[in-house]
Amino acid sequence: MSATVGHLCGEACQAPPPGKALRAISITLNGERHSLAAPSTLAELLTALDQTPDTVATAVNGEFVARTARADHLLHDGDAVFTFQPITGG
């Protein structure tokens, strides 16, 4: 399954230099493939996909990315992003 997130760049996205196409990257979010315009940050990904960023924890390629670091965390082609939510537990 795959999805395209076409509006991730927002104001932060710079127009590509003349003669160069906008680069796209492919990442997975919880196992589902997404295409993003580069550069895209983890924070932008969560916002674009209507995730609830304050109630989930995030990891990229198995490494925890703190809430405060998401806006600066650039995603790269092939990254595996996981989100974790609170649940009941023993």
Add this chain to the structure above:
Amino acid sequence: MNTPLTIGDLTLESRFFLGTAGYPSPAILQQAIAASGTQVVTVGLKRQLAGQGGTNDFYKLIKASGARLLPNTAGCRSAREAVTLAHMAREVFDTHWIKLEVIGDDYTLQPDPFELVQAATTLAREGFEVFPYCTDDLVTCQRLLDAGCRILMPWGAPIGSGQGLLNPWALRTLRTRLPDVPLVLDAGIGSPAHAVQAMELGFDAVLVNSAVSQALDSVAMARAFKLAVEAGRLGWEAGVMASQDMARPSTPVTGRPFLL
């Protein structure tokens, strides 16, 4: 009323920790928490499925209960996984408490002592209050204390098995050898009688989940455990008499009633 239990920065009136998984409904969980009188409830983190979002109703009710949250690292098989999940739990639940679980065997869910000690060392150094879920092995427990743990959570039996205290000798030995360490009996308790037994052995608290959530009436069972924990602790504090092999008459009669 039992004497309070102090763990880190918190003084607890209740010595009954309650797990929150597997209840028939959010409403029953909420009522069970209230009936238990617990001040500490365990929670977890789950990797979301694709396209899934939001927070479930169970967690909203748990948060509203006011009980102190003790997040676990359930599902972890390595120290690295457990440390990462602990970092996530600290952010999501806003607590430095972590119930550290690193499982080493899929059938018994027995903790892996090597990975457990490694993860505990890292997390304690980072300022976590680590509650390690461990076996009743004395040396492992000592290594966990060396790693910086200030509390231990030995199992009574495998998680969810309801078998009770399989090795009372080992648990009694822990109490004897580690007299000043808070010990919470975690896992394997199936009935209130098991909780009484653990508390009479001198354990400082018990953590129960399945025995409450899987009961026919979870709310009534939560109260039963509350009373059992209180009774067992009171028994420990009162001093249980020493057992002996032969009878000793309790009524101070003068020999046989009609014979000189």
